[in-house]
Amino acid sequence: MPITPEEVLKIANLARLQIKQDEVEQYAIDLSSIINLVEQMNAVDTKDIQxxxxPLDATQRLREDKVTENNQRDKFQAVAPSAEKGLYLVPKVIE
Amino acid sequence: MHKLSVSQLVDGLRNGDFSSVELTQCFVNRMQKFNDLNAFITELGERAILQATNADKLIKEKKHRPLTGIPIAHKDIFCMYGVKTSCGSKMLDNFYAPYDATVVEKLDQAGCVTIGRTNMDEFAMGSSNESSYYGPVKNPWNTDCVPGGSSGGSAAAVAARIAPLATGTDTGGSIRQPAALCGVTGLKPTYGRVSRYGLIAYASSLDQGGPFGKSAEDCAYMLQAMAGFDEKDSTSLDKAVPDYTQLLNSTLKGKVIGVPEEYFSEGLSAEVKSVIEGAIKWYEQQGCEIKNISLPNTNLAIPAYYVIAPAECSSNLSRLDGVRYGYRCEDPKDLRDLYDRSRSEAFGDEVKRRIMIGTYALSAGYYDAYYLKAQQIRRLISEDFKKAFEHVDVILGPTTPEPAFKIGEKTADPVTMYLSDIYTISINLAGLPAMSVPCGFSDSLPVGMQLIGNYFEEDNLLNFAHQYQMDTDWHKKTPEGFE
Known part of the structure; x- marks a missing residue:
């Protein structure tokens, strides 16, 4: 199933990506060729297959609900593009 | 010194033949001398000399650990405290990790000295190292060729004898394919064997870290330091780590090797085929039984992978939004603009394509047709291997269909590039351990054979590879100009 230029824009929107107008066509071609490759899976009947x-069918390990990490906010915020008084700064969201 | 094996280096250090500072300086000099290869994103020469000075002190006081004073290079995907950890992307060009990956911590504890951070495909997405924000790495065997990817910098560094050991990660072949293309030994462990904590995630259900070295024996020493349960990785498996050097010298007589017909069909270069057949003959001469086997769902591996890996990457990379770390666009007009432009300006084309494929596959109404279907195919592929391992000890075939290709040769069409991982991807889907071992040349470029083992049988793989390397010298060949 080929991906249309409109779909490229729709997917880009969901993925929070901007695609330049002059690149949309190329993305449509590339994504269609990948989906075409992927759809070779349809040749196989996978009904009833778990x-x-x-790979080893391991399940999620559970642990006691206990605090094990120290607060390292300052260390983590040191690499933030913009932080102040322990808060991450972003453009104004609420008027 | 750059030609010595890890065990020779360890002996040399402990006998006082040379110090770790001298050894480290030798590799740091080579790193600078060969910087045209572009194998490194960050050089850590000064830091390494400090580490080496400390190592020498420990050796003198007889407080050394297994790898004390041995230089190593880390793929730029493993977080390292206070050191730039870019993952080959503009997105993380300004990211100095606030903590160590478990692999980095364990190798530090084992005594390794880190000389630098190796170049890689952006977020480990690629098979040629051409998607790196820092430019492609050149293959030391022919600098017009790619080193493979995504761990291309690590493979090239070991091939050029710039580092005796290097870390890599393998999601669809990213250790084995560059090992093959650069003529070095590389091992992808069983999924869950090596901790993923601090390894920047691409496709979490497939990613696995592992060693690059000049030989299987060197990889055994390094894997020993890397492997083991880690409670910080939710998919780490709690299983005792064997002594990986213990089985190295076991006899191969009577062992059964499976040769899958699907790995020798069309698409495999005639020269690579004949080189691999030579290796098979060698094993036969050692008294191994060669058994033809079939892995009938092999052709479905790439289609399933290009659903599972992009789906998981689209989710993993959603955290990179310009808010908490990484690249932020200039003058965002609102929050949405901040997300959109930060991501669009900082991710390269291949990463964007995979995020978009994954987003599409996971979008409303498509889940069953793509992700669920791919997971079912994954089961079929895994069952193929399960059946095969009822009758064989190891599976042997080529690592790649052809030797290293030219830089720029496969960048026009993403699907052409994807097909270079045809023999490696199904192993990640099944979660099995596998390695690539140099076994000859095609057109003056190295060829690698792939050895695939059953779950947790890394020691068995290392045995098969080591025995071969005791009797052949392919792994000792050094590219011209790097002797």
Whole structure:
């Protein structure tokens, strides 16, 4: 199923990406060729086959609900593009 | 010194033949001398000399650990405290990791001295190292050729004898394919064997870190330091780590090697095929039984992978939004503009394509047709291997269909590039361990054979590879100009 230029824009919107107008066509071609490759899967009947998420079918390990990490806010915010008084700064969201 | 094996280096250091400072300086000099290869994103020469000075002190006081004083290079995907960790992307060009990845921590504890951070495809997405924000790495065997990817910088660094050991990660072949193309030994462990904590995630259900070295023996020493359970990685498996050097010298007589017919069909270069057949013959002469096997769902691996990996990457990379770390666009007019432009300006084309494929596959109404279907195919591929390992000890075939290709040769069409991972991807889908071992040349470029083992049988793989390397010298060949 080919991906149309309109779909490219729709997917880009969902993925929070901007695609330049003059690149939309090329993305449509490339994504269509990848989807075309992927759809070779349809040649196989997979009815009743259990999907595999982990190679050894391991399940999520649980742990006690206990605080194990120290607060390292200052360290983490040191690499932020913009932070002040322990807060991450972004453009105004609410008027 | 740059030609010595890890065990020779360890002996040399402990006997006082040379100091870690001298050894480290030798590799740092090579790193600077060969910087045209573009194998490194960040050089850590000064820091390394400080580490080496400390290592020498520990050796003198007999407080050394297994790898004390041995230089190593880390792929720029492993977080390293206070050091730029770019993952090959403009997005993280300004990111200095606030903590160490478990792999980095463990290798530090084992005594390794880090000389630099190696170049890689952006966010490990690529098979040629051409998607790096820092430019392509050149293959030391022919600088017009790619080193493979995504761990191309690590493979090139070991091939050029700039580092005796280097870390890599393998999601669809990213250790084995560059190892093959650069003529070095590389191992992808069983999924869950090596901690993923602090390894910047691409496709979490497939990613696995592993070693690059000049030989299987060197990889064994390094894997020993890397492997093991880590409670900080939710998919790490709690299983005892064996002594990886213990089986190296076991006899191969009577062992059964499976040769999958699907790995020798059309698409495989005739020269690579004959080189691999030579390796098979060698094993036969050692008394191994060669068994023809079939992995009938091999052709479905690439289609399934290009749903699973992009789906997981679209989710993993959503955190990169210009708010908490990484690149932020200039003068965002509102929050949405901040997200959109930060991501669009900082991600390269291949990363954008994979994010978009993943977003599409996971979008409302498509989940069953793509992601669920791909997970079912994954089960089929895994069952193929399960059946094969009922009758064989190891599976042997080519690592790649052809030797290193030219820089720029496959960048026009993404799907052409994807096909270079045809023999490696199914192993990640199944979660099995596998390695690439140099076994000859085609057109003056190295060829790698792939050895695939059953779950947690890294020691068995290392045994097969080591025995071969004891009797052949392909792994000792050094590219011209790098002797």
């Amino acid at each position: 999907p595999m998420a982990h």
